[in-house]
Amino acid sequence: MASASKTIVADLNKGxxxxxxxxxxxxRKVQYILEEQEILETLNHTMDQPEQGNSAQHRRDLEAYQAWKKKNSIARITLLSCMQDDLMCEFEGLENTQEIWIALKEKFGGTSATKLRRLTIKFDTFRKASKSKYEATPSGDVEHDTRAQDSRPYPN
Known part of the structure; x- marks a missing residue:
């Protein structure tokens, strides 16, 4: 898994x-990559380091934690390698893959309707700002609107 991970990360840096x-x-593509690496579960599962102990259960818990920690490390590096540098810097402070995945979804994963609404609001704001600078006369000539000097939108 380690050499395959290095190859995948190298390929991701090219794509x-x-x-x-x-x-x-x-x-979607990242999920396919994580599934191929057999580390997809790190997106939905976290583990805390078990407390010290000598029992058989403790040893099993520690072994499971160490396996998860290794998978999480590979998945985290994979996610960060799949981002542009500015985004990588923004999200690299998060400790595990699940935290990064949730933060990315919150920032970028709105539904298409939500994204469309957000873009519509930005466009309407831009259009109102542009409209406030210049106003057309009934004859079609454009006159400078003095109200635009304070750069606040005004009611239509």
Missing amino acids: EKLNGDNYDIWH
Whole structure:
């Protein structure tokens, strides 16, 4: 798994990375990669380090934790390697893969309707700001609107 992971990460550095606008397809592709590496469960599962002990159960818990920790490390590096540098820097402080995955979904994973609404609001705000600078006269000539000097939108 280690050498395969290194090859995959190297390939990821050559391919298209998450830039914020391509989240919908990016998150699907990353899931395929994590599934291929047999580490997909790290997106939905975390573990805490078990307390010290000598029992057989403790040894099993410690072994499970160490296996999860290794998978989490590979998955975390894979996710971060699939991002543009500015996003990688933003998310690298998160400790585990699940935290990164949830934070990315919160930031970029809105439904298409939500994204469309957000873009519509941005466009309407831009259009109102542009409209406030210049106003057309009934004859079609454009006159400078003095109200635009304070750069606040005004009611139509």
